[in-house]
Amino acid sequence: MYEILKNEVLGSNIYLFEVKAARIAAKAEAGQFVIIRLHETAERIPLTIADYSREKGTITIIFQAVGASTRELAEYEAGQKILDLVGPLGVPSEIENYGTVVCIGGGVGIAPIYPIARALKEAGNRVISIIGARSRDLLFWKEKMAAVSDELLIATDDGSEGRKGFVTDVLKDLLEKEKIERVWAIGPMVMMKAVANTTRPFAVKTIVSLNPIMVDGTGMCGACRVAVGKETKFACVDGPEFDGHEVDFDLAMKRLAIFKDEEQRILAKGQCGGGCGCH
Amino acid sequence: MSLRKSRVEMPAQDPKERVKNFKEVALGYTSEMAREEASRCLNCKNPLCKKGCPVEVDIPEFISALKEDDPARAAKILKNKNNLPAICGRVCPQENQCEMHCILGKKGEPVAIGRLERFVADWEREQVNLKPEKVETINKKVAIIGSGPAGLTAAADLAKLGYQVTIFEALHVPGGVLMYGIPEFRLPKEVVQQEINYIKKLGVDIQVNFVVGKTATIADLLEEGYDAVFIGTGAGLPNFMNLPGENLNGIYSANEFLTRTNLMKAYLFPQYATPIKIGKKVAVIGAGNVAMDAARTALRLGAEESYIVYRRSAEEMPARHEEVEHAREEGVQFLFLTSPVAYKGDEKGHVRAMTCQKFALGDPDESGRRKPVAIPGSEFDMEVDTVVVAIGQGPNPLVPRTTPGLILTKKGNIQADEETGATSLPNVFAGGDIVTGAATVILAMGAGKKAARAIHRYLQGIEK
Ligand SMILES: Cc1cc2nc3c(=O)[nH]c(=O)nc-3n(C[C@H](O)[C@H](O)[C@H](O)COP(=O)(O)OP(=O)(O)OC[C@H]3O[C@@H](n4cnc5c(N)ncnc54)[C@H](O)[C@@H]3O)c2cc1C
Ligand SMILES: Cc1cc2nc3c(=O)[nH]c(=O)nc-3n(C[C@H](O)[C@H](O)[C@H](O)COP(=O)(O)OP(=O)(O)OC[C@H]3O[C@@H](n4cnc5c(N)ncnc54)[C@H](O)[C@@H]3O)c2cc1C
Ligand code: SF4
Ligand code: SF4
Ligand code: FES
Ligand SMILES: [Mg+2]
Numbered sequence: 001m002y003e004i005l006k007n008e009v010l011g012s013n014i015y016l017f018e019v020k021a022a023r024i025a026a027k028a029e030a031g032q033f034v035i036i037r038l039h040e041t042a043e044r045i046p047l048t049i050a051d052y053s054r055e056k057g058t059i060t061i062i063f064q065a066v067g068a069s070t071r072e073l074a075e076y077e078a079g080q081k082i083l084d085l086v087g088p089l090g091v092p093s094e095i096e097n098y099g100t101v102v103c104i105g106g107g108v109g110i111a112p113i114y115p116i117a118r119a120l121k122e123a124g125n126r127v128i129s130i131i132g133a134r135s136r137d138l139l140f141w142k143e144k145m146a147a148v149s150d151e152l153l154i155a156t157d158d159g160s161e162g163r164k165g166f167v168t169d170v171l172k173d174l175l176e177k178e179k180i181e182r183v184w185a186i187g188p189m190v191m192m193k194a195v196a197n198t199t200r201p202f203a204v205k206t207i208v209s210l211n212p213i214m215v216d217g218t219g220m221c222g223a224c225r226v227a228v229g230k231e232t233k234f235a236c237v238d239g240p241e242f243d244g245h246e247v248d249f250d251l252a253m254k255r256l257a258i259f260k261d262e263e264q265r266i267l268a269k270g271q272c273g274g275g276c277g278c279h
Numbered sequence: 280m281s282l283r284k285s286r287v288e289m290p291a292q293d294p295k296e297r298v299k300n301f302k303e304v305a306l307g308y309t310s311e312m313a314r315e316e317a318s319r320c321l322n323c324k325n326p327l328c329k330k331g332c333p334v335e336v337d338i339p340e341f342i343s344a345l346k347e348d349d350p351a352r353a354a355k356i357l358k359n360k361n362n363l364p365a366i367c368g369r370v371c372p373q374e375n376q377c378e379m380h381c382i383l384g385k386k387g388e389p390v391a392i393g394r395l396e397r398f399v400a401d402w403e404r405e406q407v408n409l410k411p412e413k414v415e416t417i418n419k420k421v422a423i424i425g426s427g428p429a430g431l432t433a434a435a436d437l438a439k440l441g442y443q444v445t446i447f448e449a450l451h452v453p454g455g456v457l458m459y460g461i462p463e464f465r466l467p468k469e470v471v472q473q474e475i476n477y478i479k480k481l482g483v484d485i486q487v488n489f490v491v492g493k494t495a496t497i498a499d500l501l502e503e504g505y506d507a508v509f510i511g512t513g514a515g516l517p518n519f520m521n522l523p524g525e526n527l528n529g530i531y532s533a534n535e536f537l538t539r540t541n542l543m544k545a546y547l548f549p550q551y552a553t554p555i556k557i558g559k560k561v562a563v564i565g566a567g568n569v570a571m572d573a574a575r576t577a578l579r580l581g582a583e584e585s586y587i588v589y590r591r592s593a594e595e596m597p598a599r600h601e602e603v604e605h606a607r608e609e610g611v612q613f614l615f616l617t618s619p620v621a622y623k624g625d626e627k628g629h630v631r632a633m634t635c636q637k638f639a640l641g642d643p644d645e646s647g648r649r650k651p652v653a654i655p656g657s658e659f660d661m662e663v664d665t666v667v668v669a670i671g672q673g674p675n676p677l678v679p680r681t682t683p684g685l686i687l688t689k690k691g692n693i694q695a696d697e698e699t700g701a702t703s704l705p706n707v708f709a710g711g712d713i714v715t716g717a718a719t720v721i722l723a724m725g726a727g728k729k730a731a732r733a734i735h736r737y738l739q740g741i742e743k
Contacts, residue, residue, distance in 0.1 A: 023494055037451055043543065043552040044451075069552060084451040086488040215543070215553075218449045218490055219675055220459075220515040221535035225526055232519065232526060237677065251526055254628030258528040262554035269549050 001081040005058060010140040013065045014108060015074050016050075022057030024049070024087045030115035031093030031209065031241055034059065035217045037084035038072060045069050046214045046236075048112035048186075049088060059087075062111035062140075068266045089217045090240050093207070097124040098181040102174060103149070104130045104167050104195055106187025110141055112209060113186045118148040120184075126150050128180075130170050132187075136161035167191065168198045175202045182207065185244065189253045196244035206244035210235045212255055227251050284387030287316040289394050294608040298578045301463045301546055304605060305369070310350075313398040317345040320390045323382055328392060331377040333725025334367075334432070336360045338377060338392055345395060354403035357396060362435035363428060363474045363724065365404060366457060368397025369466050371721045372599055404473055411481050417441040419738050422505040424491045424678060427455025428720045429511035429711025431478055432727030433734070438481040440735055445505075447489040450542070455513055457720070459542040460534070462572050464579065468541070492677035497707065507706045507734045510693060511727060514712035516673040520564070524622030525668070529558060529630040533569045533669035540576055558664030559583045562633060564619060565669035566596040571603060573667040574611040582665065585611050590618040590638055590651045616640070616651065620658065622666065632660045672717050682707075692716055700730030708734055 006018035024034060033048045051060035065074040076082070093116050101120050105113035110131045121127045129149035133139045134157045146152045153170050154162025163170060167187075174180060175198070183206040185195040192208040199206045212224040212235050219237035226235050227248035233239060290306045291297075297304050308316065320342040328338045337356050344353035357364050373379075373393035381389030403409055421437050423430045426448040434444045452458050457471045479485060491497065497508055517532035519525055531539075536555070539545040543553035561577040563570045566589035577585040587606070589596065592615045596603060607613075616638040623632045637657035640649040674691045686694045686703035693702055693709040700708035710726030712718055 023489075027494065041544075041547075041551045043554075084488050086449070086451070086490060087493065089490065089493055215535060215538055216450065218515070218677060220517070221538050222517045222519065222532040223535045225519075227526055232521065251628065255526065255528060257627070258556060258629075259554040262548065262556065266549040266552060266554070 001083060002085040003081050004076055004078055007076060007078050010062065012137045013074075014062065014138065014140060015065065016060060016062045016140075017073075017076075018058050018060050019082065019085065020057060021059050021085055021087075024085070025052045025054050025057050025059050028052040028059060028088040029092035030095065030119040031112075032088035032090045033112075033217075033240065034061065034085055034087030035089060035214065036061075036073070036082055038069070038076070039083050042072070042083070043069055044084075044215055044217070046089070046211070046217060048209075050111035050114055052115075062108060064108040067263050068269075071267075086217065089236060091238070093119065093184070093241055095119045095123050100126040100128065100178065100180055102128045102130065102171065102180050102183045104171065104183065104185040104187070105132075105145070106167055106185070106191040107133050107138060109185075109187030109191070109209075110139070110145065113184060114141060114144060114148070116184050116186075117145065121148045121150075128153070128174060130155065130167045132156060132162075132167035132170075132191075134158065166194065168194045171195060171198050175199065175204065180204050184208075189249055189256065192244060192247075193249035196247065196249070200245055207241050208244040208247060209240045210242060210247065210252060211240065212252060213258065226255075283319060286319070286388045286391040286394075287312045289391075294605075294610075297464065298575075298609045301579055303467055304464050307401055308394055308398040310398075310402075313345055313395060314348060316391050316395060317342045319383065320346070321382060327380040327382055328377045328390070329380075331375075331380040333376070333721050334361050334728050336364075336377070336396070341399060342390065342392075342395060345399065350399055350402045351407055353399045354407070354409060357399050358403070358409060358477075361396075361724075362432055362478060363720075364396050365400035365470050365474055366428070366466065367721060367724070368393050368395075368400050369470070370457075370461060371396075372719055374600070376721055400474075404470075409477075411439075411477070414439060414441045416443065417738075419443065419506045420445070420504055421734060421738075422447060422500045422508045423511065424497075424508065425449075425455060425511040425513055425711075425713075426453035426475075426485060427511055427513045427711060427723060428457065429513070429713075429723035429727040430455070430509065431475065432724040433509045433511065433708075433710065433731045434483045434727075435478045435481055436728055436731035437734060438478070438483045440731070442735075442738070443484075444482070445484045445486060447491050447494075447500075448485060448487045449490040451487050452542070453485050453487060455511075459538045460569070460572070462537065462541055462576050464575070465572070490677065492681040496681045497678065498682070501706065506738055507708065509700065509727070509730050509734065510678055510702075510707065510709040510713055511711045511723070512675055512678050512713045513723075514672040514717040515675045517668070518671045518673060519668055520619070520670065522619060522621055524624060524630070527622050527624040527630040528628050529556065529664055530622060530666040530668065533563075533565075533573045533667050534672065536573055536667045537569075537576065540580065546580060555580065556665070557582050560663050561585045561665040561667065562588050562614075562619075562661065562663045563667045563669055564588050565671070566591075566598055567669065567671070568598045568602055570667075570669035571598045571606045571611070573669050575606050575609055577665065577667070578609055578611065586614050586663075587611060588614045588617050588619065588635070590616065591648065592616055592640060595648045618651075619666075623660070630664060630666055632662050633666060634658055634660050672712075674713050674716070678713075690716065698729060699733035700726060701733060706737070
């Protein structure tokens with residue numbers, strides 16, 4: 001059992017949890033994730049390790065309550081316990097001193113980009129970060145991001161904060177203006193695809209963190225397979241980070257939608273309490 | 280006394296009924312049936328049957344106790360050697376193990392050792408629940424990686440010797456393939472957990488949610504004070520065929536299909552939150568035990584048609600005869616000398632059809648089976664909306680990758696001595712599917728047993 005120490009609302013439907021997990025905190029690196037299972041009848045869901053404290057033996061997860069499991073998680077309060085938590089999974093980000101790098105976090109993707117930006121900064125890079133969301137109430141961790149970036153740029157779709165537009169608009173300007181060695185982008189699949197398309201003409205290596213559907217997270221089931229270049233990879237053990245110019249995003253997006261009907265069904269069950277007898 | 284030539288049949292659920300539920304298919308002997316079957320055993324002075332049992336069960340002894348209507352004594356004898364008898368009694372390929380050697384098999388049917396084993400184990404679990412005897416503790420710690428049959432057996436045997444044993448398991452429950460792979464209707468998960476509880480009572484500590492190679496490495500564990508390590512991580516890496524369209528939705532590895540269903544209980548969705556999508560027409564690629572399990576599971580999940588699609592012919596099928604029969608009875612259909620070459624999907628990226636090729640049997644290959652040869656121009660399309668790829672599993676690389684100095688075979692399995700499980704590292708032993716490639720429960724258990732013995736010798740400073 002893993003105790004929740006903190007449950008904080010970061011924005012509309014976005015939550016931050018700090019969880020006691022000393023063994024995971026001891027090994028966690030930027031780019032890695034955990035899988036949680038809330039209770040006996042729950043499903044296993046992956047969440048990125050947005051931060052960790054080796055001293056306190058805690059990890060931080062940030063998630064958006066989008067469906068049945070994440071909404072259920074959001075109801076958990078400090079002091080309550082999660083039944084299963086396993087990690088740190090996945091291959092850590094490749095951190096080196098590249099020179100000038102750009103870290104892009106879109107929506108809840110701001111959380112996983114943070115430890116990467118911090119590690120890149122610590123490795124001596126000049127870090128330019130771009131964070132974006134639909135509107136300002138979905139933005140979070142501005143100060144934390146600013147603290148690990150040489151420059152922090154913001155974009156919102158509705159212009160409620162920072163530049164009105166997409167993170168790719170900001171990125172394009174940067175690419176035209178100066179020499180960028182590497183780009184990291186984490187966010188919705190469409191955003192990562194757009195970022196990869198933006199950097200491609202500039203031939204700037206672009207790392208994206210894929211979030212396919214997972215079950216075990218240890219390479220055992222193949223649910224998380226993604227097409228990268230000509231190969232099929234298992235994102236949980238070969239990734240989750242891949243070269244964005246090689247990823248087949250359209251396939252990845254279709255694969256994310258496989259259980260749409262079932263997800264609607266279980267969500268409906270949660271809302272009516274299941275007493276209706278309709279499912 | 281006139282001996283019956285044939286064994287006592289075991290009752291089973293009617294095929295028409297059982298395809299609608301996940302309850303156990305084979306129902307087990309009653310006491311009368313068990314006594315009658317036990318009475319067939321000749322109690323041989325030189326029991327050949329024992330040679331076929333990798334965990335050295337004292338077969339005539341436990342059967343004699345049954346004959347004398349003393350199931351409690353039978354259970355004691357059985358559990359002395361076999362830590363997982365209710366599991367073995369259900370899924371051990373007895374016909375190739377103990378029963379193959381039984382003297383009665385020369386003229387008629389061998390004694391149904393497996394069924395008797397199951398009877399005794401079930402009786403014990405339901406009636407008495409044996410408590411393990413206290414042993415003197417040895418102040419040495421052993422780490423076991425993986426809680427499949429290999430790891431569980433090594434752990435139990437070492438605990439019986441007095442060692443302090445911790446099992447590290449990646450998933451949230453122990454049991455390995457017994458929990459995530461083999462379906463509920465062949466091996467109820469409750470039975471598995473009860474046998475594992477017995478192993479816990481022996482003093483074995485089980486840490487779930489612990490991925491060795493990620494949560495900690497073998498070097499970390501040794502540093503934390505473990506004196507020896509046993510690796511029993513299995514063959515958990517699903518193979519695909521790398522065909523065009525193989526990543527379409529609706530195409531699962533057998534591991535994913537079975538894990539969702541068994542481990543995560545997707546057949547109880549939405550009461551259990553893990554979804555599974557099953558179509559009307561399911562094709563399972565391959566014809567081993569795993570394929571049979573997938574094809575039978577598909578019917579229970581509500582598929583209208585379930586096909587085994589196999590490159591070779593009926594004779595070469597690697598699945599146990601009994602499993603094939605059960606599948607047939609339940610309505611699984613077989614498409615031999617056929618294999619997919621590509622998959623076609625709809626605009627949403629869901630599989631809709633599979634282009635297949637027909638094969639003919641040519642000369643025998645290195646496995647001694649006749650080699651399938653593709654017939655040019657024989658391609659045809661078969662409509663399907665769910666595909667399960669069950670063409671085998673490889674070794675999971677997480678532990679090897681993070682354990683410098685561990686020597687592997689060409690296929691990526693861990694190189695280990697067949698008799699001791701000794702690897703290229705002095706205090707690290709290995710056994711089960713991670714060493715042999717995908718094999719059987721009882722072979723994994725046998726390897727666990729041998730390794731436990733070798734670890735004991737090593738830790739007593741006798742030899743490696
Ligand atoms: C490596 C990785 C890291 C992730 N990190 C984060 C994070 O830090 N914060 C965050 O908010 N989200 C993260 N996600 C996504 C998160 O796992 C899903 O949002 C969550 O599983 C949705 O579950 P649900 O039951 O609430 O919603 P559902 O309604 O069941 O699903 C909503 C959508 O989430 C996706 N999804 C569903 N089940 C899974 C699953 N088992 N695995 C992956 N995706 C699934 C599907 O696209 C689905 O349509 C990450 C995913 C991966 C693979
Ligand atoms: C669907 C199916 C049906 C089968 N049916 C039969 C049958 O009827 N009869 C039969 O005899 N055999 C059957 N088999 C084969 C049999 O189950 C295996 O041969 C046997 O389970 C192998 O045992 P093992 O202990 O070596 O590994 P496994 O049972 O595979 O267990 C390995 C365990 O190690 C864990 N693990 C892996 N990596 C790590 C890590 N890095 N850290 C921590 N833990 C880790 C895994 O999660 C798993 O729990 C079947 C197999 C399948 C898949
Ligand atoms: S464990 Fe298997 S081989 Fe050994 S006696 Fe039992 S059924 Fe036979
Ligand atoms: S060989 Fe057959 S008859 Fe003889 S002891 Fe073994 S089970 Fe009994
Ligand atoms: S989640 Fe199962 S292999 Fe990646
Ligand atoms: Mg869900």
